[in-house]
Amino acid sequence: MNSAKDTTRVIDVTDLRRVYGGGFEAVGGITFHVDRGELFALLGTNGAGKTSTVELLEGLARPTSGTIRVFGHDPYRERAAIRPRTGVMLQEGGFPSELTVEETVRMWAACTSGARPVGEALELVGLGKRRTVRVKQLSGGERRRLDLASALLGRPEILFLDEPTTGLDAEGRRATWDLVRALRAEGTTVLLTTHYLEEAEELADRLAILHAGRINVTGTVDEVLASQPSRISFRLPASHRPEDLPPLARLWAEPAGARADRLAPPEDAAALRAALLDADGRTVRLRTHRLQHAATELLLWARAENIELDGLDIRAASLEEAFLRIAAQAGTRTGGPSAPSPVPVPAPALAEETTR
Numbered sequence: 001m002n003s004a005k006d007t008t009r010v011i012d013v014t015d016l017r018r019v020y021g022g023g024f025e026a027v028g029g030i031t032f033h034v035d036r037g038e039l040f041a042l043l044g045t046n047g048a049g050k051t052s053t054v055e056l057l058e059g060l061a062r063p064t065s066g067t068i069r070v071f072g073h074d075p076y077r078e079r080a081a082i083r084p085r086t087g088v089m090l091q092e093g094g095f096p097s098e099l100t101v102e103e104t105v106r107m108w109a110a111c112t113s114g115a116r117p118v119g120e121a122l123e124l125v126g127l128g129k130r131r132t133v134r135v136k137q138l139s140g141g142e143r144r145r146l147d148l149a150s151a152l153l154g155r156p157e158i159l160f161l162d163e164p165t166t167g168l169d170a171e172g173r174r175a176t177w178d179l180v181r182a183l184r185a186e187g188t189t190v191l192l193t194t195h196y197l198e199e200a201e202e203l204a205d206r207l208a209i210l211h212a213g214r215i216n217v218t219g220t221v222d223e224v225l226a227s228q229p230s231r232i233s234f235r236l237p238a239s240h241r242p243e244d245l246p247p248l249a250r251l252w253a254e255p256a257g258a259r260a261d262r263l264a265p266p267e268d269a270a271a272l273r274a275a276l277l278d279a280d281g282r283t284v285r286l287r288t289h290r291l292q293h294a295a296t297e298l299l300l301w302a303r304a305e306n307i308e309l310d311g312l313d314i315r316a317a318s319l320e321e322a323f324l325r326i327a328a329q330a331g332t333r334t335g336g337p338s339a340p341s342p343v344p345v346p347a348p349a350l351a352e353e354t355t356r
């Protein structure tokens with residue numbers, strides 16, 4: 001968590017909608033905020049509406065309805081007030097390919113008030129040794145870093161990072177994360193969109209998972225994880241049947257698609273088997289919100305029964321699982337104004353900001 005005490009609201013979004021020509025609703029009424037010095041990650045499936053949202057925050061388009069305030073200003077009508085305080089890293093920087101790295105950043109610096117020295121910006125993103133290379137000769141990852149250098153030039157108070165590490169190798173990704181952390185430590189507010197859940201887990205103070213234009217879950221990483229069940233799986237020895245498992249373990253089993261907080265034990269042996277067992281008839285899969293409790297109960301039972309639980313796998317909830325469950329529960333967007341409504345993930349602790 002960010003330790004910054006200053007909680008001035010930098011971004012405030014209420015009931016935001018964006019409907020494209022033809023009536024397609026890309027952003028369907030979202031509400032969230034980002035405080036000063038926070039890193040807020042916007043996650044989502046392809047076409048979820050992340051870029052459509054970020055473009056509105058940057059003032060590049062007018063919302064269909066709802067309100068946005070960035071530093072208290074309307075970013076579309078008062079773009080001039082916001083622009084000097086903002087750094088934007090787009091998905092495609094679109095720099096002239098014949099210019100060198102240094103010429104490119106120098107060109108941007110000329111349009112930026114109070115710009116960092118060009119060398120400093122290039123060193124920050126690890127392109128110090130590539131300054132004489134033409135843009136067209138850069139790798140995809142190096143272009144992303146050049147995009148980042150230009151976004152950082154004006155020492156922005158808020159940084160919009162749209163998939164900043166796409167195309168970067170593992171080392172480049174780590175280096176970018178370190179840089180983003182350092183910027184945040186200096187007080188920069190960051191709005192990040194990413195497809196890498198690990199990236200959000202590493203960096204985000206808070207996040208929102210967007211699906212089909214709506215926010216399905218939002219909160220700190222820990223809060224989002226707490227809304228997801230952990231998993232236990234193992235192979236049941238031939239000597240034992242699912243009905244022999246301790247009753248609590250049966251309660252923890254979550255049939256596909258069921259809400260983890262509304263579980264009831266299946267009424268008969270056939271239903272219990274269907275809920276617990278894989279197609280192989282031996283692998284048991286349990287889901288639980290109380291991992292330590294469930295694992296202890298299961299292991300004590302196995303010891304009392306004097307059996308080995310082959311292939312035992314005990315896994316804490318991950319952001320990836322949260323993401324996949326949201327995508328699966330909500331279905332996929334079919335397009336058009338009548339796209340299906342997402343099913344909210346049950347998360348009472350996360351109710352502060354939700355789709356309306």
Ligand SMILES: Nc1ncnc2c1ncn2[C@@H]1O[C@H](COP(=O)(O)OP(=O)(O)OP(=O)(O)O)[C@@H](O)[C@H]1O
Nearest residue numbers: 020021024026044045046047048049050051052053
């Ligand atoms: N100019 C446009 N006109 C009509 N529909 C559009 C337009 N731009 C985007 N869309 C649609 O809006 C939806 C949201 O797109 P958007 O680019 O915001 O999603 P995203 O979450 O950023 O996706 P990705 O992760 O694939 O980059 C998509 O279904 C997209 O096809």
